Amino acid sequence: MKVVVQRSKAASVTVDGAVVGKINKGFVLLVGVTHEDTEADAAYLADKIANLRIFEDDSDKMNLSLLDVGGEVLSVSQFTLYGDCRKGRRPNFMDAARPEHAIEIYEAFNRLMREKGVHVETGVFGAMMDVALVNDGPVTLIVESK
Structure with a gap:
């Protein structure tokens, strides 16, 4: 798994003109x-x-976690994180999981975050989504399980 973590002040995801997920800090x-x-x-x-x-x-040091600050999560499925751009000009998505496997792991991830006491909002798996973000910092990291 690969997750892009963006610290945010506010964010939302919209599908077909309707907000389906929204968070603050x-x-x-x-x-x-x-x-x-x-x-x-x-x-x-x-x-x-x-x-x-x-x-x-x-002291303005990065010392506090999401749990420490009572932060929320907007979780958005993103198969394009596994796009391989090394050859040609069109990304190859062969490393992305098939939807039936990806949704199972994605939903498990969201459930596990909730079990830790984190409020989790989501987009709609497989849908075209508009994500609005006020990036805080900006702070953006990539975290991988392998």
């Missing part, structure tokens, strides 16, 4: 799943991301 997570990913990968990343210390403390 927290993380926008672009979540990609590959063929061999399992629920163990989802559990590893849920724990890593919930406890990732990238919010400032009173």
Whole structure:
């Protein structure tokens, strides 16, 4: 699994003109799943991301986690994270998991984040989505399970 973590002040996702997920302070997570990913990968990343210390403390040091600040998550499925652009000009998406496997792991990841006490909003798996984000910092990281 691969997750792009973007620290945000506010974010939303819209499908067909309707807002389907909206958060305030927290993380926008672009979540990609590959063929061999399992629920163990989802559990590893849920724990890593919930406890990732990238919010400032009173000394302006990145010392606080999402759990420490009571942040929220906007989780968006993103198969294009596994696009391979090394050859030619059109990305190859052969490393992205098939939808039936990807949705299972993506939903497990979201459930595991919720079990940690994080409020999680989502987009719509497989839909064309418009994601609006006020990136805080900006702080953007890529976290992988392998």
